[in-house]
Amino acid sequence: MTAPPKMTPMLRQYLEIKEDYPNEILFYRMGDFYEMFFEDAEVASKILGITLTSRNNKADTARIPMCGVPYHAAQNYLAKLVKAGERVAICEQTEDPSQAKGIVRREVIRVVTPGVTTDDQILEDNENCYVCALSRSSGESTPQWGFSFLDLSTGEFLAGEESDRALVPEQIIDHLTRMRPAELLVNEGQQDELAKLIEAATLHLPQLCITPRSADLFHVKEANHDLVDHFKVINLDGFGCGSMRQGIVAAGVLLDYARETQKSDIGHIEKLIPLNRDSVLLIDDASRRNLELTRTIIGNNREGSLLSVLDKTRTPMGGRLLQNYLLQPLQDIDTITERQDCVSFFHHNPAIRQQFRDYLEAIYDLERLNSRMVLGQGNGRDAVALRQSLAILPGIHTLLKQCATIGLQRIDNDFDDLAELADLLDRSIGDEPPVTLRDGNLIREGYNEELDQLIHLLRDGKALILGLENQEREKTGITKLKIGYNKVFGYYIEVGNAHLDKVPEHYLRKQTLVNAERFITPELKEFESRVLTAQERRLELEYQLFIEIRTTLAE
Incomplete structure (x- = not known):
């Protein structure tokens, strides 16, 4: 009989955390892996x-399978796992190892799934990444269906309902194939009832990840309360969703899922948009495929579709918006006319159009950058991309004032060039920050006085020592006094035997040599302490300052 594996404190901690995430692959942080x-x-x-290796010794009969990936390259491996349909729980050290008593405390800081991610390696620039929740009422002669879509990377949040009993399954499939979610949340208590619909959905969307959720979440009262509390409103009427029931349930389930997986603020989800059949033309799946609106019939590729021919957009945001325009054509004549007026203006003003295109070319994906900042996942390079993008906004604002259509004037009236945030980023973030937040070189000199002192100490340490040495020579009159350093005693003042009669009383003897004595002073020990801790303090201070800046951006 094989003996059980040896339960070390580390392994015990791992299993305790894994127990809360049985359906996820647990990325357990150990040092740099x-x-x-x-x-x-x-x-x-x-x-x-x-x-695949094992943790126990070769002599042990119970060997524990293990493998690992480097921390600095984790995003590439994470993307492969998620694209393969796996869910990954990222478990980080949440305690300073030097302060830990026993094993370092670890916690899961977020869960990455096919439908809930903000990672560039997983996302497609010009396409939304939706997670969908499906809700179905029980105990009614005519069941009502609700559905909701969330793109966590942009904050787009949609909800809708269907109640035509004869057509509902086809209508739900149409919604799913149009929005193409990467993940579908279903009531675990209704999986048998939904089996045929799920089978049809996965037939159309082979990569669709099905995630059962507790039946306790699928209640309209709790979902409505959660949504109202999140949006800080009295009711959902202002969003046009007040009359919904199952649509609200589905939206509430999604909001709960986003909180559970991200474990952070999700304030970038700012509104709930109703999927209203009256305002847009919902094209069925067969028509979309035959017209090759966004995908070709052969190969299911974007290239060769109508979208690929029309898409001359200059930003990922524009590419996603154009795809949504194609998939949900307007039905309201006034809105159609307003949009056509904007197109006509740019058609007849090629110089202004080109200026807009040049400006937009330099703008990064502001929607996804904002989401990463709010979720606490943005890094220094995201901040640089945001700074460069915000620097373009005043030019766009000036151009908008030259546009004479109602639609463009409305944009101009609502436009905020975010000058304060642009100024903050310009003053604070360095030009070439590293990817990780713990490596330093994030913050510009001149932004924080303490950080400037630490940088000066690290960069100009030798000059400071020379200055201190000259200062002591002048005070004591010992022209051959010198300051040195070794690993045993640290920094010291060395005085030759011929000048020992000039040594001040506050000098403390540290070591006797053949031809000299070595001393320390309170001032020198303070300098030593500052030098030895400067790098560690600098890294920690830069990290704290960046978190403060990121929090300000998120607000």
Whole structure:
């Protein structure tokens, strides 16, 4: 009989955390690696093509399968796992190892799934990444269906309902194939009832990840309260969703899922948009495929579709918006006319059009940058991209004032060039920050006085020592006094035997040599302490300052 694996404190902690995430691959942070164990390691090693090893000694009969990926390259491996349909729980050290008593405390800081992610390696620039929740009423002769879509990377949040009993399954499939979610949340208590619909959905969307959720979440009263509380409103009437029931349930389930997976503020989800059949023309799946609106019939590729021919947009945001325009054509004549007036203006004003295109060319994906900042996932390079994008906004604002259509004037009236945030980023963030937040070089000199002193100390340490040495020579009159350093005693003042009669009383003898004595002073010990801790303090201070800046941006 095989003996059970040896339960070290680390392994015990791993299993305790894993117990809360049984359906996820657990990325367990150990030093500079994310480690995986047991079945997680076996699954991940096959998908990632990395070596599966074992943790115990070769002599142990109970060997623990394990594999790991470097922390600095984790995003690439994470993308492979998620694209393969896996859910990944990222478990980080949440305690300073030097302060830990026993094993370092660790916690899951977020869960990445096919439908809930903000990672560039997983997302497509010109396409939304939706997670969908599906809700169905029970105990009614004519069941009502609700559905909701959320793109966490942009904050777009939609909800709708269907109640035509004869057509509902086809209508739900039409919504799913039009929006193409990467993940579908369903009531775990209704999986048998939804089996045929789920089978049809996965037939049209082979990569669709099905995620069962607790039946306790699918209640309209709790969902409505959660949504109202999130948006800080009295009711949902202002969004046009007040009369919904199952649509509200689906939206509430999504909001709960976003909070559960991100474990952070999701304030960038600012409104709930109703999927209203009256305002847009909902094209059925067969028509979309035959017309090759966004995908070709052969190969299911974007290239060769109508969208690929029309898409001359200059930003990822514009590419996603154009696709939504194609998939949901307007029906309201006034809105159609207003949009056509904008197109006509740019057609007849090519110089202004080109100026807009030149400006937009330099703008990064502001929607997704904003989301990463709000979710606490933005890094220094995201901040630089945001700074460069915000610098373009005043020019666009000036151009808008030259536009004479109602639609463009409305944009001009609502336009905010975010000058204060642009100024903050310009003053605070360095030009070439690293990807990770703990490596320093994030913050500009001149932004924080303490940080400037630390940078000066690290960069000009030798000059400071020379200055201190000259200062002591002048005070004591010992022209051959020198300051040195070794690993045993640290910094010291060395005085030759011929000048020992000039040594001040506050000098403390540290070491006796053949031809000299070595001393320390309170001032020198303070300098030593500052030098030895300067790099560590600088990294920690830069991290704290960046978090403060990111929080300000998120607000």
